[in-house]
Amino acid sequence: MLVVVNAAGWPDVKQAFFDRDLFQESFPDIARAFLLNVKIFLIAEAVILVFALFIAVLRGLPGPVFFPVRVLATIYADLFRGIPTILVIYILGFGVTALQLPGVPVSELFWGTVALVLVYSAYVSEVYRAGIESVHPSQEAAARSLGLNRFQALRHVIIPQAVRRIVPPLLNDFIGLQKDTALVALLGVVEAFRQSQIDVSATFNYTPYICTAILFVAITVPLARFTDWLVARDRRRQLAGGLR
């Protein structure tokens, strides 16, 4: 901190990035645009949580009958983890909309969100899979021995335990997703990052970027603390009170 403030170029940087008046001026616009990021994030996250679990379950189906399903799910996860996110956004956002297929939305916002869902579901499905595999086989044996079918054992016994274990890595991916909502700007959608670019090019001052950065952090930190609290509460409930 002291090194930065005492650096030779600090006065220039201070003026270019931390202009108080400009900050106050651009904040309302960017905050309004940021609501779009939040919206993309919330919708994408809800879809990802369900879709990624579906993929993870498909990959875990046993027996030779489900071999093609496992292969397809694996190809999906490999493909969408392999392609850079930005390319998926371009390909879907510009490619699919240009097709002008009847009945298919032409909104860049829509396809940008779909791209994020596809990419992050691939990651999250792997997190789910690791969680499911971490639940000891004796739990499934106990559930099945009581007469629950495979789906019921997954639904009531395996997945609830898996999800509790993967909350921290899940949050990791969702913070990543939240930041990557800024990539949808590349399709021309005016979200917080795009709005700050517009403000920057109007004034040749970078303060709006700082404004955007603050907004992103302002939502990430409470989210992280909230999940910490959820995990701790659950642990308290399950474990003996005297420990730690």
Added chain:
Amino acid sequence: MSDNGAALVLEDVHKSFAKLQVLSGIDLVLAEHEVVCLIGASGSGKSTLLRCVNLLEPIDSGRIVVHGEEVTAAGVNVNELRRGIGIVFQSFNLFPHMSVLENITLAPRKALGLPKADAQARADELLARFGLADKRDEYPDRLSGGQQQRVAIVRALAMQPGLMLLDEVTSALDPELVAEVLSVIRELAAEGMTMLIATHEMGFARDVANRVCFLDAGVILEEGTPEEIFGAPREPRTQQFLQRIVEAGRL
């Protein structure tokens, strides 16, 4: 063979894991209300035998008939079959994310379709009977091993099974907790529950069993009343095994 009236019939059951032959031709019949204890060294196939009965492990060849229905036949609904057979494991295997009550009511609600209130009433009745009423809202990790195992037994009983399989249910317990679990099993035996019990507790086997089977190298080497097996074993292997148990001070 007259399967009729028998609770459980095993005919020439074989089971191997990869190259390891675990069961090499098991023949066993349990009459209704009979309690049979399986004894034998670790690795003699006791646990595998129990897991085969409710199809947690598929068998390689042979026949298993439960209450007159061949469970190893093709097209058997394994879920339906398992509802009639309770199994209790050495390591309890309670669901750690559910309270005691939820552990017990899960299968009656989801597998039998019992309304929540009925399932809870059934659970409360069983919990009260086995002295666990005050634990109904606790989570498994807050209970002692003995309490956890009793909850596991209650969980199996809540499905009202016609046959109980107990897989070394006291082996993971501290010695002072063994008695509370064994007394539950004695009570079940006294009520006429048909049970197949794999155990290392020879004193208990002598008390509770109608018949004792000594498993060795994947076959039932010797079977008889507890008096016969523990008093005058015929086979040298049985004598050897019991001798070691006596030396270890467990009989």
